[in-house]
Amino acid sequence: MKIAVVVFPGSNCDVDLYEALHSVCHADVEYVSHQQKSLAGFDAVMLPGGFSYGDYLRAGAIARFTNIMPAIIKMANEGKPVFGTCNGFQILTEAGLLPGGLKRNDNQRFVCKTVPLEVVNSQTLFTSHYQDHERIALPIAHADGSYYADEKTLDELEANNQVVFRYATENPNGSLHNIAGITNKQGNVLGMMPHPERAVETILGSTDGLRLFESLLENGRIKVEA
Amino acid sequence: MINVRIFVTYKQSVFDPQGETIKEAIHSLGHGEVKTVKVGKFFDVTLDTNEDEVAMAVKEIADQLLVNFNMETYTYKVMEEA
Numbered sequence: 001m002k003i004a005v006v007v008f009p010g011s012n013c014d015v016d017l018y019e020a021l022h023s024v025c026h027a028d029v030e031y032v033s034h035q036q037k038s039l040a041g042f043d044a045v046m047l048p049g050g051f052s053y054g055d056y057l058r059a060g061a062i063a064r065f066t067n068i069m070p071a072i073i074k075m076a077n078e079g080k081p082v083f084g085t086c087n088g089f090q091i092l093t094e095a096g097l098l099p100g101g102l103k104r105n106d107n108q109r110f111v112c113k114t115v116p117l118e119v120v121n122s123q124t125l126f127t128s129h130y131q132d133h134e135r136i137a138l139p140i141a142h143a144d145g146s147y148y149a150d151e152k153t154l155d156e157l158e159a160n161n162q163v164v165f166r167y168a169t170e171n172p173n174g175s176l177h178n179i180a181g182i183t184n185k186q187g188n189v190l191g192m193m194p195h196p197e198r199a200v201e202t203i204l205g206s207t208d209g210l211r212l213f214e215s216l217l218e219n220g221r222i223k224v225e226a
Numbered sequence: 227m228i229n230v231r232i233f234v235t236y237k238q239s240v241f242d243p244q245g246e247t248i249k250e251a252i253h254s255l256g257h258g259e260v261k262t263v264k265v266g267k268f269f270d271v272t273l274d275t276n277e278d279e280v281a282m283a284v285k286e287i288a289d290q291l292l293v294n295f296n297m298e299t300y301t302y303k304v305m306e307e308a
Contacts (some may be wrong), residue, residue: 093296099296104243105243107229107243108247149241150296
């Protein structure tokens with residue numbers, strides 16, 4: 001499985017994501033510039049955290065207009081895995097690949113700490129190495145992470161098991177339904193505010209994020225062999 | 227040239243944390259009569275077009291870029307010439 005890590009102007013977690021896949025998981029991974037127009041040859045694409053285009057207008061709003069975006073949307077529509085963390089999640093909602101949006105944290109602050117999460121759905125490409133209702137801890141670092149969607153959309157997310165991660169003990173940003181991460185209806189696009197790529201080695205303080213990448217890589221292998 | 231000011235705010239149903247924080251600060255000033263504060267942003271846009279086409283242009287710009295309709299809404303007004 002060959003994975004693209006997209007680099008936007010203002011991305012700052014692209015190296016973390018790349019190294020989690022390359023150094024830790026020994027995956028086949030390449031950086032892809034936002035200026036590229038194609039993702040031909042890639043089996044999955046990942047959008048890193050950061051502040052693409054300085055968060056101008058709204059977090060993630062301008063990245064939607066980059067050359068690479070149609071190729072990302074094409075991969076999503078083909079059912080290939082698309083993953084966004086933090087700013088990557090914001091970009092996926094702005095691009096319409098995930099429902100709802102991310103707004104300013106209720107407490108108005110940039111929150112940077114490790115928070116407990118509940119794995120709500122372990123039946124996805126990205127979470128099959130976790131257990132349902134398992135408690136894990138992942139770092140968050142954002143000011144605009146408060147997930148918002150209208151009641152109808154929230155009902156649909158819950159009914160379709162699209163909520164994958166919830167904040168477990170405290171909600172750090174005021175997100176509705178304590179949502180920390182969701183998939184699209186088909187389950188091949190995952191967006192989440194926490195940073196699994198920052199929790200892949202003991203020296204980083206937690207390895208709870210590692211299984212997300214291992215899940216994806218194993219599911220990719222199974223698909224290739226099938 | 228036509229000058230248009232486009233106002234973008236959270237929908238009424240969406241909690242506006244900045245507005246709430248500013249309201250509390252206003253109360254600290256002694257203005258307890260202030261009941262709500264909503265924060266928004268505005269965009270001053272100059273268009274080289276005619277009056278008939280302004281509404282459509284503004285709608286497209288707002289729909290596709292300036293407004294996230296999940297949580298925001300907008301109004302606009304045509305400004306007097308400077």
